[in-house]
Amino acid sequence: MIRRIRLSHWRAYETLNLELSRPVTFFVAPNGVGKTSLVEAVRWGLLGTPPARRLGQAVRVGHESATVCLDLVLADTEVQLTRSVKRSGAARFAAEANGTAIDEEAYTELLRRAWGADPGLLDALVFGVGAKGEATGFPIKDHLADVFGITPMLQAAKAINTRRSELAVKIKTLRDDLSGTDEAIASLTETVSRLDTEVSGIADQRQAAEALAHRLEPAATLAQAWSDYRQNARAFDEQVRRLVARMAGSIDLGDQDPRAAIANSERAASSELESSLAATSAAEVRAARAASAAEVLASATDQCPTCLRPLTPAEREAAASAHGGVDHAAHAEIEQRVRDTAQARERLIAITGFRDALNALHTPTEPVGDDPGAEAVTELAEARRRLSDLAERHGDAAARLGAAKSELVRLRQAARDQSTLIAAAREDMVMEVSEKTIHKLADRYLTDYVEPIAHEVGRRWKLVFGTDGLHFGADGNLTIPHGDATLTVGDLSGGERSTALLVTRLLLAGSVARASTVCFDEPLEHLDPRRRAAVAQTLVSAVQAGTVGQILITTYEERLARRLASAAPDVVELTYAATDSA
Known part of the structure; x- marks a missing residue:
């Protein structure tokens, strides 16, 4: 209080x-x-x-x-x-x-x-x-449930209600797919079997096509080598022909092999260059001697610069004139030899260039083995085309088989889900009855206790308002x-x-x-x-x-x-x- x-x-x-x-x-x-x-x-x-x-x-x-x-x-x-x-x-x-x-x-x-x-x-x-x-x-309600020991019953009812809520979600999910019928499973099983056979057959054909292509590949490779050789040989001959045409102004080929003709011409040009260089050197020596003698004779001397005997004026003049002629002839020869040397060097350089160009051309090597012919290449290409077609067919059939197997797994799961659905529905029905029974039992206990209170509530209501009707429930x-x-x-x-x-x-x-x-x-x-x-x-x-x-x-x-x-x-x-x- x-x-x-x-x-x-x-x-x-x-x-x-x-x-x-x-x-x-x-x-x-x-x-x-x-x-x-x-x-x-x-x-x-x-x-x-x-x-x-x-x-x-x-x-x-x-x-x-x-x-x-x-x-x-x-x-x-x-x-x-x-x-x-x-x-x-x-x-x-x-x-x-x-x-x-x-x-x-x-x-x-x-x-x-x-x-x-x-x-x-x-x-x-x-x-x-x-x-x-x-x-x-x-x-x-909760208070009275504790007082009369009904709380465990209500908790059990609550647990049942929670489980029913889970079952409701599960049942709704399972009802979304009812396609797992026996007929659908049997039909799809047959389809899977047919596709499996088809995939196996195509796989066997593909294996045979691979073996055939493997057998045809060496001959086709040799035939392709011969084809490449011929093409390279033609290209080599054309390059040699063009080079020979360019050498025609510098080398007399005649009936010789281009390489031999180039070697002979290179030796001749080298010898010619050496001879021209030697002749130029000899002319330069003569010119130097003549110039030296002329220089001595031009000085005031009464003796010959070579034999040292006394010279008369006339002899000295004649000797000077002779040495002057030699010097002139020597210089003329030197100029000619320089031109000859330049021409010989240019010719040698040109011949060397032809030799290097010819050496740069590689003679194609002839394949080992007889030429199987172009048919071998054609046969291999056809075998590979068939192999590609079989691979595509095999992939398509395998994809359809995979999809059919996945669908079959889904249908079988749907069939199992339907069994689970039936079990869940039965469980839900049992739990619904159990939950209602528990609530009825709890409400009966509570009602038995509340009933006197409810009666008194109604009685006092009537005392005030003069009418019946007010009801107080167990809830x-x-x-x-x-x-x-x-x-x-x-x-x-x-x-x-x-x-x-x-x-x-x-x-x-x-x-x-x-x-x-x-x-x-x-x-x-x-x-x-x-x-x-x-x-x-x-x-x-x-x-x-x-x-x-x-x-x-x-x-x-x-x-x-x-x-x-x-x-x-x-x-x-x-x-x-x-x-x-x-």
Whole structure:
């Protein structure tokens, strides 16, 4: 139970110190003064919901932080807890249990054990969060499943559902290919056999064609060599003929072989060049001697330069004239010999060039063996053409055989997949039955427990509205029949919805869980005066009957609250909002 609520700088409250001394407390204030802010503070302090990062705006203007302090009694443990939040959303938690500091995890576990439910379910039962507006369900199924040991059954059902989802994907995939029929497989098997035979036959023909081409290749190679030889020989003879035609002006070939004629002419030209060079040298010697003698005779001497005998003037003149003639003749011969030498050298160079040109021509070598004839080349070409055609046919047939084998593998896999499909479909059917059976069994256990609660929900609904129809199911949802349709609480009017949720929360808080405190924010809104009084009395009666231990109600209905407090002063307390009070 909550003994005291203290707020500091929380929304509309500068400070608030509210002591809850009665089981039922009506917190009265006009709209817009801070009733809902009080409930939000209690919710955050008790459960830490919503997360602090969303509560930065709860800090009162002009302050940096807000604080919520609660004094609680959980079973036999007294707890003082404090939560504070800054504008940035940073939060702090502190708590003591019977004077000993505890962390938030230990506090949450203490609350769960004392009130018999997890914080999520307590949030829905104590504060109604998630059960207003369109949301009308209470998350009790998992809670009751844990209480009654049904959770393993539900987990098994969940595992089955997961397996069924996997099977659904597998079945859909397998149904995409139903081509693996016996007829299709038999037909394609025959095709594969025929193509296999065709490929083998072509392979044998190809092997024979390769052997034939191998046998024909030596003869064709020799025939081609003879053909090349003849062509090269003709080319050689033509080159020799052209060279001989060029030599005709320089060499007298006659009936000689060109190489012999060139050798003879080269020797003759070389000899002629040597003779011309020797004759030129001899003429140069004679000219030098004549010039020397003439030079001596021209000097003042009375002796012969050769025999040293005395010379008369007439003899000296005659000797000088003779030596002068010799010198002239020698120089004339030298000029002639120089011309002859140049011609001999040019002729020798030309003959040497012919020799080099002839040597550069290589005489074709005659092939070894008799010429098989051009037919050998033709036969080999035909054999190779056939071999190429067979290779192409073999490749095409092998490709068709490969494709047929791949398709046969696919069809056989499709046939196996169809068997797998049948097995998967059977497994899915079995699992579907198992899943439904488990859910029915679990729902039966839950229904047996929830049925008294559902009966009481319907009874209290009738007390307020005078009609039957509100139904509370084992799944935690409220429904109401309307003609041929079934409406959820979200389809009802505001007053009907508020009443249905209020009654259900009261019953669940004390039966499904052990929550000793329940908070209602404006539960009397949207109700006419008669039903408003009935609902308010229901809240007080719930405490008096021990359904819950404590109820905190915010309302603007001061007169009604005062009347109830006067009627049951030991149970009902009336307090007023004072947002600026200390």
